[in-house]
Amino acid sequence: MAQLTNEQANTYWRRNITLVIKLLIIWFIVSYGCGILLVDTLNQIQIGGYKLGFWFAQQGSIYVFIVLVFYYARRMAALDREFDVDQN
Amino acid sequence: MDLQQLSYLVVGLTFALYLGIAVWARAGSTREFYVAGAHVHPIANGMATAADWMSAASFISMAGMIAFMGYGGSVFLMGWTGGYVILAMLVAPYLRKYGKFTVPEFIGDRYYSQAARAVAVLCLIICSVTYVIGQMKGVGVAFSRFLEVDYDTGLQIGMLIVLFYAVLGGMKGITYTQIAQYCVLILAYTIPAIFISLQLTGNPIPQLGLGSSLAGSDVFLLDKLDQVVTELGFREYTTDVRLSGLNMFAFTLSLMIGTAGLPHVIIRFFTVPSVQAARYSAGWALVFIAILYTTAPAVAGMARLNFAQTLEPVPGKYLSIDERPQWFRNWETTGLLAFEDSNEDGYIRYHADPALNEMTVVDRDIMVLANPEIARLPNWVIALVAAGGLAAALSTAAGLLLAISSAISHDLLKGIFMPLISERQELFASRLAMAAAVLGAGYLGLHPPGFAAGTVALAFGLAASSIFPALMMGIFSRRVTREGAIAGMISGIGITLFYVFQHKGIMFIPGTDFLGNSRANWFFGIEPNAFGVVGALVNFLVSFLVSRFSAAPPREVQEMIENIRLPAGSSVAQVRDS
Numbered sequence: 001m002a003q004l005t006n007e008q009a010n011t012y013w014r015r016n017i018t019l020v021i022k023l024l025i026i027w028f029i030v031s032y033g034c035g036i037l038l039v040d041t042l043n044q045i046q047i048g049g050y051k052l053g054f055w056f057a058q059q060g061s062i063y064v065f066i067v068l069v070f071y072y073a074r075r076m077a078a079l080d081r082e083f084d085v086d087q088n
Numbered sequence: 089m090d091l092q093q094l095s096y097l098v099v100g101l102t103f104a105l106y107l108g109i110a111v112w113a114r115a116g117s118t119r120e121f122y123v124a125g126a127h128v129h130p131i132a133n134g135m136a137t138a139a140d141w142m143s144a145a146s147f148i149s150m151a152g153m154i155a156f157m158g159y160g161g162s163v164f165l166m167g168w169t170g171g172y173v174i175l176a177m178l179v180a181p182y183l184r185k186y187g188k189f190t191v192p193e194f195i196g197d198r199y200y201s202q203a204a205r206a207v208a209v210l211c212l213i214i215c216s217v218t219y220v221i222g223q224m225k226g227v228g229v230a231f232s233r234f235l236e237v238d239y240d241t242g243l244q245i246g247m248l249i250v251l252f253y254a255v256l257g258g259m260k261g262i263t264y265t266q267i268a269q270y271c272v273l274i275l276a277y278t279i280p281a282i283f284i285s286l287q288l289t290g291n292p293i294p295q296l297g298l299g300s301s302l303a304g305s306d307v308f309l310l311d312k313l314d315q316v317v318t319e320l321g322f323r324e325y326t327t328d329v330r331l332s333g334l335n336m337f338a339f340t341l342s343l344m345i346g347t348a349g350l351p352h353v354i355i356r357f358f359t360v361p362s363v364q365a366a367r368y369s370a371g372w373a374l375v376f377i378a379i380l381y382t383t384a385p386a387v388a389g390m391a392r393l394n395f396a397q398t399l400e401p402v403p404g405k406y407l408s409i410d411e412r413p414q415w416f417r418n419w420e421t422t423g424l425l426a427f428e429d430s431n432e433d434g435y436i437r438y439h440a441d442p443a444l445n446e447m448t449v450v451d452r453d454i455m456v457l458a459n460p461e462i463a464r465l466p467n468w469v470i471a472l473v474a475a476g477g478l479a480a481a482l483s484t485a486a487g488l489l490l491a492i493s494s495a496i497s498h499d500l501l502k503g504i505f506m507p508l509i510s511e512r513q514e515l516f517a518s519r520l521a522m523a524a525a526v527l528g529a530g531y532l533g534l535h536p537p538g539f540a541a542g543t544v545a546l547a548f549g550l551a552a553s554s555i556f557p558a559l560m561m562g563i564f565s566r567r568v569t570r571e572g573a574i575a576g577m578i579s580g581i582g583i584t585l586f587y588v589f590q591h592k593g594i595m596f597i598p599g600t601d602f603l604g605n606s607r608a609n610w611f612f613g614i615e616p617n618a619f620g621v622v623g624a625l626v627n628f629l630v631s632f633l634v635s636r637f638s639a640a641p642p643r644e645v646q647e648m649i650e651n652i653r654l655p656a657g658s659s660v661a662q663v664r665d666s
Contacts, residue, residue, distance in 0.1 A: 049311065050298070058161075059385065065173050070371045
């Protein structure tokens with residue numbers, strides 16, 4: 001089991017936070033941005049029978065959420081290995 | 089075999105399966121009872137979390153709400169899925185590292201205070217009980233239709249069944265039954281959706297069907313729907329904003345952060361073996377949830393279209409009373425669907441304008457259950473939907489009851505009042521607490537404060553305003569103190585409860601509201617269900633302010649914070665001290 005210096009622990013945490021902030025910006029854009037704030041503008045675009053803003057609110061945002069969570073889990077698994085703090 | 093017998097058979101078989109699993113996986117120790125021994129595989133845990141999560145509100149109620157709210161119903165879709173992103177990144181990994189049994193336990197340790205733990209227990213009970221009331225509404229609707237009795241009787245029968253099987257199993261039994269329940273509920277949800285999508289559009293995938301053109305024409309389903317509902321006087325389906333953009337924003341955010349603050353969801357992540365497993369588990373849970381949540385808008389749109397076209401088969405000509413279909417008559421028995429031919433012309437006039445409308449009761453919570461009947465699907469599909477609705481309600485009610493009972497027996501009794509209690513006595517106390525919670529929630533469920541999904545949304549607001557901020561500040565700030573957290577939780581949940589009760593009645597009992605539930609009285613036009621986010625803001629502000637004026641948390645707590653931020657091992661400073 002690893003023992004990190006304070007500095008290493010801080011670096012690990014900072015990199016985690018940076019990643020989280022980036023991903024939460026995307027999370028915000030697809031749901032609150034495309035699904036609510038910009039919905040009228042996006043509704044001008046039609047894909048099949050879906051108005052685009054309506055599609056983001058009822059379908060698209062959910063698909064993006066899944067990708068975000070798995071991407072985070074994968075990147076963090078790599079970070080854990082780098083700092084030797086994974087539990088395996 | 090007729091529909092009634094077939095329903096009994098399918099529901100009976102699935103119940104036998106759940107009970108069998110509950111008996112097989114009976115909990116022997118408190119560790120098994122509370123966290124299933126912490127040995128559950130991430131995918132299995134994801135599936136169980138999904139079943140735990142998707143309650144009667146998601147299964148029975150949500151599509152019905154969306155069917156009548158159109159675009160405005162998106163708040164439920166985004167809110168109840170987007171919360172998992174927060175949960176996966178900001179909550180689950182750190183609480184898994186902390187590695188004990190309950191959420192109040194974490195709050196008590198992080199804020200070095202039994203008082204903080206007690207306040208957390210109180211908040212947990214308030215939001216979980218509100219949540220169970222919503223489930224009970226769903227259970228009541230499902231049983232009343234299934235057994236062809238009135239709503240109140242259906243509710244009482246449902247209460248007994250929930251009680252029996254949650255009390256027996258604990259977390260271990262619940263986890264494995266929930267996996268079975270997930271399979272039943274997701275089949276029950278998607279199969280009719282596929283049939284209906286095929287029927288209406290020729291496309292078997294509902295997610296695509298909703299965006300396709302109607303079979304045998306080149307008119308898009310959504311365009312047709314917009315046209316049909318506007319002709320009946322309602323607002324256009326695809327652009328019908330829920331009150332205001334601000335309200336939708338607040339509503340969605342309340343549901344999201346409520347998700348990340350609901351104890352019965354968080355404790356699911358205590359059951360996996362590692363921090364990494366907790367992160368992946370959140371992802372799998374979201375995948376399993378998304379299968380239902382991306383199907384729901386299709387179910388909603390198609391149900392609304394079918395419903396409107398049943399009541400107005402030809403433009404300008406309404407359904408005749410003598411020709412009303414069998415499903416219509418069945419639902420009249422439950423009291424959840426009713427009409428009154430006020431102009432005595434023998435037709436049921438359906439219109440958005442109350443002065444013209446003759447459909448006096450259309451309970452939105454019946455839409456999903458009635459949908460396969462409206463679309464004239466085969467009887468076995470209808471029976472399957474009844475079984476799925478019950479699975480959804482039971483699995484969530486069980487998870488909630490577990491969270492309530494563990495808070496009472498583990499946090500209040502063993503943690504604070506009776507530390508010397510034996511493991512056996514603790515298990516007994518938690519089963520007793522479950523029984524009390526079911527009875528209380530069942531009683532309040534006789535007069536639910538709204539549709540199942542709306543009631544559940546209130547529970548999210550309460551979690552968002554109390555537990556979520558305490559967890560966030562506990563993990564991400566080293567400076568927030570015992571005094572800050574306690575003051576924050578009390579003021580956050582206090583202001584939210586005050587806002588909700590003044591519009592919806594004290595403990596939702598009809599007639600005790602003192603401001604009336606109308607838009608004119610709402611703060612910035614934010615409806616009570618969406619107020620949790622304001623409560624959360626108050627919580628954060630109060631906590632930071634009070635923390636500035638109180639002594640910094642002790643050294644051990646600072647080290648504990650360092651420690652939960654790393655998935656394994658520790659930083660040097662902490663090792664030196666211990």
